[in-house]
Amino acid sequence: MSQRITGVLSPVITPFRADYTPDADRFIQQCRWLLGNDVGLAVFGTNSEANSLSVVERMELLEQLVASGVDPARLMPGTGACALPDAVQLTAHAVKLGCAGALMLPPFYYKGVSDEGLFRSFSEVIQRVGDHRLKVYLYHIPPVAQVGIGLDLIERLLSAYPGTIAGIKDSSGDLHNMTAMLDRFAPQGFDVFAGTETLLLANMQAGGAGCISATANVNPGPIAALYRHWQGPDAVQRQAALDALRAIFAKYPMIPALKAAVAHWSGDTQWRTVRPPLVELQPSQTQSLIHELTAAGFSMEGLNA
Amino acid sequence: MSQRITGVLSPVITPFRADYTPDADRFIQQCRWLLGNDVGLAVFGTNSEANSLSVVERMELLEQLVASGVDPARLMPGTGACALPDAVQLTAHAVKLGCAGALMLPPFYYKGVSDEGLFRSFSEVIQRVGDHRLKVYLYHIPPVAQVGIGLDLIERLLSAYPGTIAGIKDSSGDLHNMTAMLDRFAPQGFDVFAGTETLLLANMQAGGAGCISATANVNPGPIAALYRHWQGPDAVQRQAALDALRAIFAKYPMIPALKAAVAHWSGDTQWRTVRPPLVELQPSQTQSLIHELTAAGFSMEGLNA
Numbered sequence: 001m002s003q004r005i006t007g008v009l010s011p012v013i014t015p016f017r018a019d020y021t022p023d024a025d026r027f028i029q030q031c032r033w034l035l036g037n038d039v040g041l042a043v044f045g046t047n048s049e050a051n052s053l054s055v056v057e058r059m060e061l062l063e064q065l066v067a068s069g070v071d072p073a074r075l076m077p078g079t080g081a082c083a084l085p086d087a088v089q090l091t092a093h094a095v096k097l098g099c100a101g102a103l104m105l106p107p108f109y110y111k112g113v114s115d116e117g118l119f120r121s122f123s124e125v126i127q128r129v130g131d132h133r134l135k136v137y138l139y140h141i142p143p144v145a146q147v148g149i150g151l152d153l154i155e156r157l158l159s160a161y162p163g164t165i166a167g168i169k170d171s172s173g174d175l176h177n178m179t180a181m182l183d184r185f186a187p188q189g190f191d192v193f194a195g196t197e198t199l200l201l202a203n204m205q206a207g208g209a210g211c212i213s214a215t216a217n218v219n220p221g222p223i224a225a226l227y228r229h230w231q232g233p234d235a236v237q238r239q240a241a242l243d244a245l246r247a248i249f250a251k252y253p254m255i256p257a258l259k260a261a262v263a264h265w266s267g268d269t270q271w272r273t274v275r276p277p278l279v280e281l282q283p284s285q286t287q288s289l290i291h292e293l294t295a296a297g298f299s300m301e302g303l304n305a
Numbered sequence: 306m307s308q309r310i311t312g313v314l315s316p317v318i319t320p321f322r323a324d325y326t327p328d329a330d331r332f333i334q335q336c337r338w339l340l341g342n343d344v345g346l347a348v349f350g351t352n353s354e355a356n357s358l359s360v361v362e363r364m365e366l367l368e369q370l371v372a373s374g375v376d377p378a379r380l381m382p383g384t385g386a387c388a389l390p391d392a393v394q395l396t397a398h399a400v401k402l403g404c405a406g407a408l409m410l411p412p413f414y415y416k417g418v419s420d421e422g423l424f425r426s427f428s429e430v431i432q433r434v435g436d437h438r439l440k441v442y443l444y445h446i447p448p449v450a451q452v453g454i455g456l457d458l459i460e461r462l463l464s465a466y467p468g469t470i471a472g473i474k475d476s477s478g479d480l481h482n483m484t485a486m487l488d489r490f491a492p493q494g495f496d497v498f499a500g501t502e503t504l505l506l507a508n509m510q511a512g513g514a515g516c517i518s519a520t521a522n523v524n525p526g527p528i529a530a531l532y533r534h535w536q537g538p539d540a541v542q543r544q545a546a547l548d549a550l551r552a553i554f555a556k557y558p559m560i561p562a563l564k565a566a567v568a569h570w571s572g573d574t575q576w577r578t579v580r581p582p583l584v585e586l587q588p589s590q591t592q593s594l595i596h597e598l599t600a601a602g603f604s605m606e607g608l609n610a
Contacts, residue, residue: 020389020429051414054360054390082387084325084580085359107582108414109356111449117582124325124581144416146451147582275389276429277412277422277452 004135004166004191005076005100006209008200008224010034010216011045013258014053014061016273022057024064026271029304030217030262031070036302037220038228041070042103042169044078046144047214047255051105052275055086059093072098076212080105080139084121088128091136101135101166103212108145115153119160126161134164141171141195148172151184158188169212171195175202182206197223198246201239204230215246217258218300248292256281257289264290265300309440309471309496310381310405311514313505313529315339315521316350318563319358319366321578327362329369331576334609335522335567336375341607342525343533346375347408349383351449351476352519352560356410357580360391364398377403381517385410385444389426393433396441406440406471408517413450420458424465431466439469446476446500453477456489463493474517476500480507487511502528503551506544509535519559520551523566523605553597561586562594569595570605 012034015026031041043065044050044058053061058077066072079090079102091102104125106118126136138157142148149168157165167190170178178199182192183206191209194200200211200223216223219242226238249257256274260281263271272280281289317339320331336346348370349355349363358366363382371377384395384407396407409430411423431441443462447453454473462470472495475483483504487497488511496514499505505516505528521528524547531543554562561579565586568576577585586594 046414051387052389052412054388054394057388057390082356083359083362084357085362089359107357109351109449110582111451113582114584117584120581120584144414146416276425277415277418279419279422279425 003073003100005040005073006191007040008038008197008210008216008220008227009040009042009076009193009212010220011047011212011214012041012043013217013255013262014048014050015271016275017270018273020273020275022053022061023270024061026268027061028065028068028070031065033303034216034220035070035074038224039216039220040074040076042076042078042212045103045212046141047217047258048078049255049275049278050078055089058090062094062097066097073100075099076101076103076137078103078105078139082107082109084124087125091125091134092129092131095129095131095134101137103137103139103169105139105141105145106147106149108147111146113147115150115156118147118149118153119156122157123160126164132163135166136164137166137191137193138168139171140168143171143173151180154181154185154190158185158190162188165190167191167193167209169193169195175199178203178208179206182208196246197226197242200226200242201230201235214254214258215249218261219245245296245298248289248296252281252285252289253278260286260289261293261300262303266303308378308405310345310378311496312345313343313502313515313521313525313532314345314347314381314498314517315525316352316517316519317346317348318522318560318567319353319355320576321580322575323578325578325580327358327366328575329366331573332366333370333373333375336370338608339521339525340375340379343529344521344525345379345381347381347383347517350408350517351446352522352563353383354560354580354583355383360386360394363395367399367402371402378405380404381406381408381442383408383410383444387412387414389429392430396430396439397434397436400434400436400439406442408442408444408474410444410446410450411452411454413452416451418452420455420461423452423454423458424461427462428465431469437468440471441466441469442471442496442498443473444476445473448476448478456485459486459490459495463490463495467493470495472496472498472514474498474500480504483508483513484511487513501551502531502547505531505547506535506540519563520554522563524550550601550603553594553601557586557590557594558583565591565594566598566605567608571608
């Protein structure tokens with residue numbers, strides 16, 4: 001974990017068979033396509049339905065991914081959990097496999113918990129994993145987790161574990177929050193990833209490290225291109241094109257829409273399956289989504305059929 | 306699971322050692338004290354910090370409890386989880402041990418999920434467990450889970466699984482919601498437990514089955530007495546006395562306050578420990594809580610010191 005991971009990462013969607021078991025072969029294939037588009041792998045994120053997977057399922061998928069030859073330096077698996085032992089087990093496992101970082105949700109069942117309680121949660125994981133290779137990326141996603149990670153908590157964690165607390169994924173969608181984190185912590189080597197590519201250019205301009213975004217699952221190449229060329233003359237146009245595409249996906253439930261798009265362009269209908277409590281798109285929604293995407297000139301080049 | 310469980314149940318607080326491991330001996334001792342006060346055991350509820358426990362920890366504690374001689378007909382363990390395989394494993398395990406019921410949270414990570422998705426979640430668990438002994442009690446606690454269980458979903462589940470969907474714990478705190486469920490579903494044998502003893506009398510008067518309440522951990526005898534005597538001449542006074550005591554606890558973070566009370570009256574300070582992200586009461590809070598409780602004439606008789 002010596003080299004910091006930066007750039008564009010995808011919270012890789014998790015393929016399921018009809019019986020809802022995870023499909024490692026399709027998963028590895030999708031990960032390879034993303035890597036081929038210069039996108040890293042934030043596997044087991046919100047868009048991966050990770051919290052709908054058991055600890056064992058997550059560990060097995062990660063092992064199979066690494067065993068397939070994927071470079072763990074391109075991996076930032078989600079390892080946060082409500083239960084401390086689960087978070088410790090997942091995080092230690094990711095470190096052992098050589099992953100570049102661990103993206104950690106706070107425990108998210110209890111609401112209105114204190115910074116002291118959240119500090120203890122992260123602190124216990126770091127101490128119990130007890131490995132200098134560990135790089136923790138905090139995962140701030142208040143719209144879903146309802147439990148956020150504020151600036152004072154980050155400061156306290158950075159002070160206590162300066163070599164370990166490496167950055168954050170900010171999925172608040174709040175530009176002000178993102179720039180406040182950059183102003184306060186980027187000088188200490190704290191890497192801020194925007195939680196959407198809509199804020200990628202703004203994040204890079206303010207000193208950020210990249211983005212980890214749902215739509216990197218389907219539009220990896222152009223998002224990665226903006227990351228590479230954010231200082232180029234066409235950066236604003238690139239950002240506008242990304243925003244236009246995201247706006248189409250945002251009209252639908254995101255995870256089922258991502259899977260519907262992959263199913264369509266790969267010709268592999270199994271990709272449509274989501275685990276309960278999520279529900280796949282209705283046929284009319286799928287038709288409308290694909291129509292809009294096609295009209296916008298979208299395609300997924302090189303996706304294995 | 307032929308005999309329906311009713312009355313007052315406690316979401317039993319889970320004792321931890323200093324290293325945050327669950328303490329089965331203290332747990333069993335506390336469960337026995339509750340049973341001796343005519344209170345059943347809704348172990349692994351919100352107040353049990355159940356979502357802060359791993360699946361294995363929950364199964365081991367339940368096995369030790371049953372092995373200690375506790376009658377599983379008095380047990381309604383929480384078995385809901387974000388991940389379908391976890392909910393299936395926990396529920397099948399509870400049924401195998403002969404528990405009277407399983408109290409099931411919906412998957413609670415994703416917010417704004419559809420009734421179709423929640424129906425599939427519960428339906429998959431019921432089908433995969435595949436045991437006619439299973440009695441599912443739905444757990445509606447929108448202030449914490451943020452994912453609620455509405456009347457239309459209950460109706461659909463009752464229609465699909467009339468012998469299995471046995472009731473609900475309603476922790477909405479909304480009297481109107483509780484009576485609406487009773488009006489619509491009690492005639493079909495659907496047992497409604499109030500999520501607080503504050504609504505116990507109202508629930509019984511409207512045809513309910515009892516309550517499952519945090520403060521049953523510390524005030525079991527008087528709550529159980531109101532259940533037994535809800536048609537008696539002093540029911541309103543009994544309810545008022547319960548409300549007055551609950552009002553004291555409600556001034557503090559509930560779970561740490563329950564544990565502080567048990568620690569004080571048992572003389573066993575280890576009971577104060579909560580798992581992160583929760584935090585134990587500050588010394589000044591504990592002092593104030595114990596002072597108020599003592600002034601109100603509260604004690605915990607027969608609690609093992």
